[in-house]
Each structure stands twice: as structure tokens, then as C-alpha cells.
Amino acid sequence: MTSQVLQNCARKAGAAVAFAVAFSALSPTASFAFSAEAQQMCTGDAFRLCSSEIPNIPKITACMVKHRSDLSSGCRVVLDRDLAGQSRKVAAE
Structure with missing residues (x-):
């Protein structure tokens, strides 16, 4: 593959991940909105x-949850913090 093709693939994948995070904020289901840091x-x-x-957003989300124990420590920390904050919001509603 040429470097231009690789850059294009990386750009599309990055956009899909960013969209997945943004989509989770809008979803009416039990998904959560994660911070920019996450x-x-x-x-x-x-x-x-x-x-x-x-780019399948629900599958990306499910995959990240499934592989929680394999996440980098930084990712796990911010996701846990964001999830705890969102859980408190849901409980207060």
C-alpha cells in the first residue's frame, strides 16, 4: 500500500471512532457520552x-466494552471515570 492509501484509511478510521463517541452522546439507549480526553x-x-x-458504531462500542481488560491503562481510567459520572446522572434522573 502506498502511504497516501494508508493515510486515507487512518483518516476514515479516526473519523469513525470520533463519530462513535459523538453518536453515543445522542443515542437514547444505555450508551454514554465520553469526554474528549477519553x-x-x-x-x-x-x-x-x-x-x-x-465503521459500525454499535459494534465498536460493544467491542470496547468486551475488551475492557485489554484497554490501555489511560483509556480504562478515563472511561471508568466518565461511566461513573454518567451513572450518577442517570441515577439522579
């Missing part, structure tokens, strides 16, 4: 663990 910390994990699911 997006930054977890993009590499999404590529590493869930690239076969891109």
Missing part, C-alpha cells in the same frame, strides 16, 4: 482492538 486516550485502543468493527 476519545484521545482510547483511539489507539479502538484501532488495536476493534479495527474490524469500523
Whole structure:
């Protein structure tokens, strides 16, 4: 593959991950909106663990949850923090 093709693939995959994070904020289901920090910390994990699911947003989300124990420590910390914050919001409603 040429470097231009690889850059194009990386750009599309990055957009899919960003869209997945944004989509989770709009979804009426039990998904959560993650912070920009979580997006930054977890993009590499999404590529590493869930690239076969891109661009299917529900499958990316499910894959990240399934592979929680395989996430980098930084990603796991920010996701856990964001999930805890969202859980408190849901409980208060």
C-alpha cells in the first residue's frame, strides 16, 4: 500500500471512532457520552482492538466494552471515570 492509501484509511478510521463517541452522546439507549480526553486516550485502543468493527458504531462500542481488560491503562481510567459520572446522572434522573 502506498502511504497516501494508508493515510486515507487512518483518516476514515479516526473519523469513525470520533463519530462513535459523538453518536453515543445522542443515542437514547444505555450508551454514554465520553469526554474528549477519553476519545484521545482510547483511539489507539479502538484501532488495536476493534479495527474490524469500523465503521459500525454499535459494534465498536460493544467491542470496547468486551475488551475492557485489554484497554490501555489511560483509556480504562478515563472511561471508568466518565461511566461513573454518567451513572450518577442517570441515577439522579
